[in-house]
Amino acid sequence: MKEVDIKHLSKLANIELEREEEKKLQEDLNKIIKHIRQIQEVEVRQTPNTTHLSVEALPFRDDKKEKPLSVKEVLSNTKEQYKNHFTINRMINEDNT
Amino acid sequence: MSEYRPTIGVEVHAQLKTETKLFCGCPVAFGEEANTNVCAICLGLPGVLPSLNKKAVELAIKAGLALNCEIHTKSIFARKNYFYPDLPKGYQITQYRFPIATDGKILVEGKEIRIKRVHLEEESAKSIHETDKSLIDYNRSGVPLIEIVTEPDIDSPDMAVAYLKTLQKILQFESISDAVMARAEFRCEPNISVSKEEGKLGTRTEVKNLNSFKAVKNSLSSEIKRQIGILEAGEVVEQATIHYSEETGKTWVARSKEKSSDYRYFPEPDLPPLNVDKKWIEEIKATLGELPGRKKEKYISLGLSKEDAKIISSSSAASSLFEEILKLVNEPLEVSKWILRDYRSLGGPDISAASFAEMIEMVLSGEISRNAGAEVLAEMTRTKKAPKQIVKEKNLAQISDSNALEKIVREVLDENPDESTRLKKGEKKLIGFFVGQVMKKTKGKADPKEVSRIISEYEKKY
């Protein structure tokens, strides 16, 4: 089994890892993935992928307006704000979508 | 040497015309103060769950039907995982393997464009970029969208624009989306490749951030040139996202596709499969209006000219008024003239078909003259009064009583002895002159046909 590419995964998961931490996690990940690989042994009949066990249908919501939060409440959990906006480092030229 | 042929497909994101967002009850509005239409759900706070807006589903089905798609009674929402500050949950709820509608087609200028899929998804937030930071406003976060994807059936930039215009018109006509490009309610992302070989596709690139039909056309033309240039130089086109500058008219590679994220799509566990029953689909089908193209053909078959049929069918207000009036006055040509000339010159006022029809009836029966009819219409628009009342108040009724008219004709003949003598000698072209004089004298209220008849008879007597 080839080693998982922890650098790639940490980039996808957006977690910056320090060198030491990365080394330790690489070992852990190899162990965990070796463990979960067991599921390859199970014979499964191919059934349609739906992933929902529930037999009940998805309920709908009527297109009726509800009161939004106040701007104060919206911004209440961050200090990083400016003129009623959330703020972060300038996003241009950093396209990752 | 054979020519390079472009192959174009288009992805459109259109905002659905709902009161509230896709998964929460926050109002959908344009131009509100930042972060005023936001709740815990569209802000992605810990612990929230989505609940699906029925109207958005209805409109997505309607779009699927209007584009002649197969509507799936079961479709599945999926999570598309990627990080961006304008994406509050770190994933977008969309539909992936099992979209709500697939396999449609529409006719654009006589050519069939196949629609691959239509699916529901949520919008991300809006960011504003300042010099040192970006500001995020979550008002748009969670606004309902449909994505409409074509097969690569388009072979020129002009055709791409024609497709987009047709699609926009359909969405607007059916009240699925206002589809205003300037408000980002209708966004186009064409993809394009060029190839010389028949049946073989080149590597495609995707053009993003196009804000007008002109930009679509010019960017595609520029991108065709860019790709041909690369191939002619013996190099290969790389899969990439392309940006376009309206100022320079040039396209350039924004980022190469190979670095693109792995979106790790998987079924959204917070939303069971979306089941829509056949009965509901039928009900939605019944609300579909006729599409502009089909309407136009119908109007031509009623005897309208191609040009007139096109003008009326392209406006949903005009075409529905036209059809409503026809139910009361079955004179397509006559009604179309009123719509094309008077109704349009009044700026397409809000007028009831019944009143409009009543006015046309009065003209057709000779009760009022054509000119008086136009005056009645203008007055109806201003005052909302009934045509009959206006005719009475303004004394517009036509004089068609033969005795009264004969008297006036005699007067006019007396007043113009020279012409009267020439008429007696058989100079028939003077009939028109005398009709004009009578109309002048009656301020347009005389029935010109009747006047003409009386004068002709008078001429014959001699």
Added chain:
Amino acid sequence: MKTIPEYQELFKKGEITPTGLLTNCLKKINPSLNAYITVTEELARKGLKKDSKGKLRGIPIAVKDNINIKGVPTTCASNVLKGFIPPFSATVIERIEKNGGIFIGKTNLDEFGMGSSTERSYYGPTKNPFDETKVPGGSSGGSAAAVSSGSAVISLGSDTGGSVRQPASYCGLVGLKPTYGRVSRYGLVAFGSSLDQIGIIGRNSVDVGIMLEVIAGYDPKDSTSSKKEIDDYSDLNEVSKNIKIGIPEEYFKHIDPGVHSSVMEIKRRIEKEGISFKSVSLPTTGYIIPTYQVISYAEASSNLARYDGVRYGLRKNGESFHDTIRKSRDAGFLPEVKRRILVGTFVLSSEAIAEYYERADLIRRLITQEFNEVFREVDYLLTPATPTPAFPIGERTDDPIRMHVPDRMTAGANLAGLPAVVAPAGMIGNLPIGYQIIGKPFDEKGILSIVRLVEKMAPFEGFLKEVRDE
């Protein structure tokens, strides 16, 4: 030890007052156990002022700190949620408030519910009230320790792979994980959305039944909650003699002999009531843990993507916005959560999804089908709750595989969405252990009634050593 209806009776007679009970509970908060992250005395006193006649009037309730109470910090025992105060309450909280319940505090857990020991908390480990060198189980360890030590009459937890039932077993309590969809998840911070259910930890089946009656039922805010009518869970006195209980042989392998004999003693007592047992087999049981890991890690990797420091929680500013998000997440999560996010990211990645996530999903169906087939032969299953009693603090903290061992008894019910309850089976030394009853979908009343039957035969009050009522 009193049940909630008995407290209501005493309130009515005026023998004790809700204020007196609250004061008593507050006194029993033992800081060395570290059961609470936030004690909400003020909120509880405010709750008492409301004139309520509900089923839970004046009952002090502890709430796992991954369930939102408006205006009270929700930490999920994570640094990533530093300073976060939710502007809304979970549906279960609203329903409890309407029924007069009062909230005494938010309890400790493994970060985001990811663990089986309540050691992996940013706020330090919680200790087992029976033996402070042992873990209380997890991830709802704080909720179990709170009830076990008497500082709360009943508590809410959440159960993704056994997080309510396993601590109930280690702390000598009744722990219920309802059928998936029976209780609204709105306001519960998601870990594995297709597995998570809010559960209840109480001293006895009667209390758990009353709490279930309050919190169960359809919620339009949770599209996965069921529209099925709820039962009368406060009446648990009827158990038909015609029921049949299955003993799945796979659940009795590789377990502590003391656990084995205790569960067999429970079986013997139920048999004496004239109820019959049958040996059954669930062949895929051995794959429950890896299957559970793949699905729960995958969902967790997506559910925890929202913690980016932009709108709430910990923020570490970097050079670019990506840098800011990466740094905030790195500083916010403990190693186990990072491990699960990374493995979850891997099993969903384009190279691995077919072999891992999609395969696990198919095995999940197979496991569900096996349960369905067994439930054609029997009405309930009796199993141990955990393979051993509580283990020592520190023993498994850094072992990403061994920590999952207790899950093998419990995670099957999550994968199949079935209701399951754990209740005390006896003591091994100074430590309690439990048995588990798994039922058919929506048969919470049935499984709780069996627990009630056992309780009536042998009161297990002695387990709750710290509990003194008045």
